[in-house]
Amino acid sequence: xxxxxxxxxxxxxxxxxxxxxxxxxxxxxxxxxxxxxxxxxxxxxxxxxxxxxxxxxxxxxxxxxxxxxxxxxxxxxxxxxxxxxxxxxxxxxxxxxxxxxxxxxxxxxxxxx
Amino acid sequence: xxxxxxxxxxxxxxxxxxxxxxxxxxxxxxxxxxxxxxxxxxxxxxxxxxxxxxxxxxxxxxxxxxxxxxxxxxxxxxxxxxxxxxxxxxxxxxxxxxxxxxxxxxxxxxxxxxx
Numbered sequence: 168x169x170x171x172x173x174x175x176x177x178x179x180x181x182x183x184x185x186x187x188x189x190x191x192x193x194x195x196x197x198x199x200x201x202x203x204x205x206x207x208x209x210x211x212x213x214x215x216x217x218x219x220x221x222x223x224x225x226x227x228x229x230x231x232x233x234x235x236x237x238x239x240x241x242x243x244x245x246x247x248x249x250x251x252x253x254x255x256x257x258x259x260x261x262x263x264x265x266x267x268x269x270x271x272x273x274x275x276x277x278x279x280x
Numbered sequence: 281x282x283x284x285x286x287x288x289x290x291x292x293x294x295x296x297x298x299x300x301x302x303x304x305x306x307x308x309x310x311x312x313x314x315x316x317x318x319x320x321x322x323x324x325x326x327x328x329x330x331x332x333x334x335x336x337x338x339x340x341x342x343x344x345x346x347x348x349x350x351x352x353x354x355x356x357x358x359x360x361x362x363x364x365x366x367x368x369x370x371x372x373x374x375x376x377x378x379x380x381x382x383x384x385x386x387x388x389x390x391x392x393x394x395x
Contacts, residue, residue, distance in 0.1 A: 198381055209286070209373045209386040210324075255323065259381070266380050267314060272323040 169194045171271035173256050179277045180246055188241040188274045190256030198261035200239050201268065202230055205253040213241070213254075246278045282308050284376045286387025293364055293394055301359045301390045303374030309354035310376035314384065315347075318371045330357055364394040 170193040180186055192200065199217045203210035214223040216232035216239060223230050227246075232239045243250055253275050257268040283306040293299050303313055312331050316324040328344075330336040330351035338344045346368075348360040357376075361368055371391050377384040 201383070203386075208289075209389040212383055212385060215383055261381070263380060267326060267329050268375075268384060269326075270324045275321075 169258060169260060169269040171256055171258055171269050173254075173271035173274050175274060176272065177275040177277070179279060182246060182248060182278055182280055184246050184278075185242065185244045186246060186276060188243075188254050188256075188276070189238065190240070190271060191236075191238040192256075192258045192269075193237065194258045194260050194269070196261045197234070198259045198266065200232055201257045201259070202239070202241050203255040203257065205255055205273070206251075210255055243276075246276075248278050248280065251276060251278045282306075282376075282378075282383070282385045284310075284374065284385045284387040286374050286390055288390060289388055290391045291393070293392070295365060295394055296363055298360055298362045299364055299392060301361075301372055301374070301392075303357045303359070303376065303387050305355045305376040305378075305385075308376075308378045310357075310378060311354065312377045312380070313351055313357040314375045314377075315349060315357075315359050316373045316375070318373060318389075324373065327359075361392065364392075366394045368392065369394045 174189045201215045202213040214230045221232040227244045229242045253273040255273045257270045285304045287302045315327045327342045328336045328338045336349035351357040373389040374387045375384045
């Protein structure tokens with residue numbers, strides 16, 4: 168069974184700090200790893216990483232996939248209070264049309280002034 | 281980005297009644313839709329996967345007769361919670377994907393309270 172473990176479970180930082188969130192996974196026949204940000208409602212998409220695209224960047228957020236170590240990190244630089252959220256990591260196996268995402272428990276990030 | 285609309289965002293119902301939640305992909309055709317349940321401070325728990333025109337595939341432990349899923353078109357899937365119980369109170373979220381391997385986008389979620 169596919170498995171995703173995120174660490175830390177929760178994190179409190181000061182505005183302006185840089186944070187690194189971790190995600191490790193076990194999946195049969197890896198297809199992709201996705202990062203989502205969840206505030207009060209449903210998750211919003213951040214990044215998708217595949218074998219052909221192991222590093223993504225968008226503004227202050229960036230993510231790297233390490234296929235050898237079966238892990239990924241999500242970096243947020245110069246954090247702002249608006250970055251406070253739960254960050255979810257998910258993996259998708261390459262099992263055809265029925266493939267589904269397996270989510271980790273998430274990292275709860277709180278950015279304080 | 282792609283838009284997935286979920287309705288209603290919040291619903292309160294009496295025990296024993298049924299509630300229908302709709303999930304629509306507004307600007308793409310979703311061959312697959314997923315239904316999740318999320319308890320407070322916990323991650324998303326996949327309930328079922330539905331492909332357009334075929335029966336949903338339920339995860340272990342999810343009662344298919346209680347949580348009826350219909351994916352009648354490429355833009356609409358519905359989840360009906362039948363004979364609702366207070367224990368069914370939760371946050372239900374759908375996500376939609378155009379193709380396998382593509383990005384999955386989430387609806388806004390539905391907070392169900394059964395009284």
